[in-house]
Amino acid sequence: MNLPNGIEINNLVYSLRNFCWEAADIMIYYSQKLRDPEYKKNIIKNNNSDDPVTLADLEVNQIIIKRINENYEHISWDILSEENVKNGSNKSFDNHNWLWVLDPIDGTKDFIQGTENYAMHLALNYKNKTFLGLVLIPQKEELWITDGNKTWCENRNGNQIKFPIYPKKNLKEMTLVISKNHNNQNLKKLIDKINFNKIIVMGSIGCKIASIIRGDSDLYICLSLPGQSTPKDWDFAAPEAILRSCGGAITNLENEDLIYNQNNFEQGGIIVASNNRKNHKNICLQIKEVIREYDIYPLNL
Numbered sequence: 318m319n320l321p322n323g324i325e326i327n328n329l330v331y332s333l334r335n336f337c338w339e340a341a342d343i344m345i346y347y348s349q350k351l352r353d354p355e356y357k358k359n360i361i362k363n364n365n366s367d368d369p370v371t372l373a374d375l376e377v378n379q380i381i382i383k384r385i386n387e388n389y390e391h392i393s394w395d396i397l398s399e400e401n402v403k404n405g406s407n408k409s410f411d412n413h414n415w416l417w418v419l420d421p422i423d424g425t426k427d428f429i430q431g432t433e434n435y436a437m438h439l440a441l442n443y444k445n446k447t448f449l450g451l452v453l454i455p456q457k458e459e460l461w462i463t464d465g466n467k468t469w470c471e472n473r474n475g476n477q478i479k480f481p482i483y484p485k486k487n488l489k490e491m492t493l494v495i496s497k498n499h500n501n502q503n504l505k506k507l508i509d510k511i512n513f514n515k516i517i518v519m520g521s522i523g524c525k526i527a528s529i530i531r532g533d534s535d536l537y538i539c540l541s542l543p544g545q546s547t548p549k550d551w552d553f554a555a556p557e558a559i560l561r562s563c564g565g566a567i568t569n570l571e572n573e574d575l576i577y578n579q580n581n582f583e584q585g586g587i588i589v590a591s592n593n594r595k596n597h598k599n600i601c602l603q604i605k606e607v608i609r610e611y612d613i614y615p616l617n618l
Contacts, residue, residue, distance in 0.1 A: 318443060318465065321392045321415055326449075326464050333439065333451055334460065336384045338473055340377045340437050341455040344422065347373035348456070351429060361429065367546070369425050374400055377421035377437060385417060394441075399551045402582065410578055416442045418577065420551035424521030426498045433457060434497070436523035440554035445577045450558025452523040461527055461559045468530070468563040480563060481532035483592045488603050490514050494525045494534035504540040507604070507613050522548070526556035529592045530563055536600065537590040540614065550582040560590060566597040570605055570616075587614065 320326060350356045363370045378400040385396060394415035410416050417439065422428055424435035433456035441449040452461040458472045471477045492515040493508065508516065517534050519525060528534045541547045553575055557567040568574055570587040589604060591597045608614050 318448065321394060324389070324392065329449075330462060330464055332384075332388055334462070334471075336381055337437065337439070337451055337453045337460055339380060339384070340421070341453055341458075341473075343376050343380065344373050344428070344435070344437070344455045347371065347376075348428060348431070351431060357429075368403075369429060370400070370403065371422070371425060371429065373428065374421045374425060378419065381419055381421065381437075381439065397550065397578070397582065399549065402549075414444050416445075416578065418442055418551050418554040420523075420555075423523050423552060427520030432497075432520060434520040434524040436521045436527075438523050438551055438555035440558050442554060442577050445579075446574065447554050447558040447561070447577070450555035452527060452555050452559055454521075454524055454527060459527065461523075461530070463559045463562040465558075466562060468559045470527075470530075478531075480530055483532065483535075483564075485593060485596055486535060488513065488536075488600065491535040492517060492533070493536050493538065494519060494528050495538065496520065496522075496525075499546070501540065501542055501545075503542060503614055504538065506611065507538070507540065507607060510607050510611050510613070511604070522552050523556050526560050526567075526590060529565060529590060530560060532592075535592055538604065539584075539588040539590075541585045541587075543585075543615075547583045547585045548588070549584060550577045553584050553588070556590075560592075561594075564594055565590065565592045566594040568597065568601065570601050570608075572598045572601045 360372045382396055395410050395413050396417040398419040420438040422435055423438050428435040437453040439451045440447050448465050450463050459470050461470045469477050488511050493513040494517040497518050497520045525537045567590040589601055591600050
């Protein structure tokens with residue numbers, strides 16, 4: 318796949334790496350300030366406990382967009398950002414094949430709560446599919462990068478970590494990672510019926526996908542109920558890119574790839590992420606059979 322004219326992939330990744338560590342400094346600074354109850358109320362910028370926004374979200378959003386625009390001002394691409402959608406400054410993105418997708422802090426609740434499980438997501442999509450992706454986990458000093466062909470993880474000094482070889486497992490042998498702040502009774506029932514080997518609970522989809530690549534977990538299931546909150550493009554684009562290019566998959570329950578830049582940028586229904594694309598279809602079928610047998614979720618939606 319050819320990048321926009323004038324862009325060379327290695328130079329692009331080099332620049333993005335620098336942008337990410339600049340963002341990491343912002344997040345770590347505010348994470349330390351949040352320990353002070355008096356300062357904490359000045360960092361949280363809205364009163365929505367279900368979807369909070371902090372100064373760190375806004376400043377990371379600003380710096381990443383600024384760096385992309387000032388370094389690539391002549392390139393025909395655009396930027397979809399969670400924070401810009403929230404404040405109404407984003408528009409439709411039908412005129413460009415290339416689209417950046419940014420979540421300044423995925424897992425803002427965890428960020429406020431003082432856990433390590435928050436991340437910055439940055440993806441470059443081509444024709445509504447992921448191509449390049451970065452997931453930055455500041456507290457672990459991990460920057461996960463895919464250049465569209467391979468995925469690697471490095472720390473601030475550029476040192477890389479190795480991935481394990483993933484053994485093929487059935488569902489009951491797997492470790493499932495689930496959301497800390499977005500659980501629901503339907504998902505709980507599904508988990509109980511499958512009887513996984515182990516359950517890990519953490520925030521941030523990026524952190525969960527990183528745990529799958531590291532080998533700490535095997536599987537992630539996101540189940541969105543009709544009429545309730547739904548994950549968006551910026552939640553999945555970068556995590557999907559890094560997982561796919563190292564042999565994993567994120568799809569809907571029908572084993573279909575996610576499509577981005579659709580209605581309200583929503584990624585609803587049931588989404589499954591695993592570390593083994595060859596086994597992924599079978600995993601989806603097994604989950605679907607359990608859902609159908611116990612009438613856990615309306616599969617005809």
